[in-house]
Amino acid sequence: MASNSHDTSHEAGHAHDAAHGAVDAAHGAHDVAHGASGMPQLDFSTYGNQIFWLLVTLVVIFMILSRVALPRIAAILSERQGAITNDLAAAEDLKSKALEAENAYNQALADARAEAQRIAAQARAEIQADLDVAIAKADADIAAKAAESEKAIAEIQAGAVESIKLVATDTAKALVTALGGKADAKAVAAAVTAKMEG
């Protein structure tokens, strides 16, 4: 591995390459250019450069992150969390509103139902009153008619009783005469009256 050790002269590198072929030839050229071993990671002459640029990069990234990116992302995340919380609260609110509306609707329904019942009862009462008046009138008419009829019947009855009394008296007078007695008109009438009442 002589060609890979440092600061080999150009000629020595070539002599070695001839022995070891193309792989070492490339490394030989590389080594001549950079004066380093075959592993660029162990080329200490570039360490300062890499470390310098790495520190610059880290500082720049840290500045970008801590000044701009991280506060912004944190704000976005917390804003989203807030939005979710707000939305949930709004949903809760809407839900309670819906419940309220349902209650109001039920209340209105119950009121309407009661009103309808009241109106129906009123109508029924009015009709009943009319009906009562009509019934009373009809009853009165009927009663008047009945009284009239009763009077007529009573008259007829009285007339009939008078006729019977007349016929009975006449019949009794005729019977008494036929049996040979002398019919006393007054006595016969009294007897007929007594019998009829008796």
Add this chain to the structure above:
Amino acid sequence: MEGDLAYIGAGLAGMGTGIAALGVGNVAANFLAGALRNPSAAASQTATLFIGIAFAEALGIFSFLVALLLMFAV
């Protein structure tokens, strides 16, 4: 001659990476066995899995580095 011996040494050191692979496989296999027994606890232990794998693998990388040093720097 000395350089050839360095190549042999590099080959021997390279075997270390294979042996480290056994270690990594051992970690992963035992994690899987445990995870199948208790799947609910597996998710919380993936970090531990990776730490274990990293420690096992670091030693393999050390031997790989030794091989590289023997090949390029000695």
Add this chain to the structure above:
Amino acid sequence: MGKLFFYVALALVLVSGIIFGSPDGKLAIHPMDQFTVEPFFGGAHVGLFTVTNVTLWMALAIAAIAAILVMGTARRSIVPSRSQSVAELAYGFVYKMVEDVAGKDAVKFFPYIFTVFMFIVTSNFLGLIPMSFTTTSHFAVTGVLALVVFVAITVTGFVLHGAKFLALFWVSSAPLPLRPVLALIEVISYFVRPVSLCIRLAGNIMAGHAVLKVFAGFAGALGAASFLPIFAISAFYALEVLVAFIQAYVFTILTCVYLKDALHPSH
């Protein structure tokens, strides 16, 4: 329709294998060349302030992060667009990780942890673009990241708890004679933490990219049969996408675990 697409893709792979296959059929594999740091505007010398491909891809990482996290969230909509939900997902993912693993009082460290996570995950994904340069495949980069985390957490521990932070190393549940030994082991393992953080990330990313490159070399050498390694590359690429995310996740979650130790050091 799916079948037709499959056959067209297969034909494309075969044709591209014939066209781009190495004419002399030689194996030319340079798995490490892709990690070379080179000046962006030509030249050979890489000084401290030279603009290199590292600079370019780190700047692209910044641009990608800004595009997702700043421009994506510009409209601040309650119902997120696609890019905004990606930003929110990343935020929520890391925030929950910090809260669950490190505890509620660790949330004040969240911006730092999120910075590290976003840098690693963006760099890993940018590195998966063909022909790109992967900044997180370099030990210099991951080492500094791990060291920053390590130093910050150690300082936090001592500032919050003073000398009591050392109780982390003194395992009071162990038998007394064992405690000094355990303390030594604990101290060593504490100092190995940044090393393992650094090497795990860079090693994983480097290994994956090198393997892709090796398969690409096979594809170049096999000519008409190059569809075999190209299928392998497709499968491996899918794995690398997974690894790119998991390594960023592992780095971050281990940071959280260590942070928890610093906040609550009692064993």
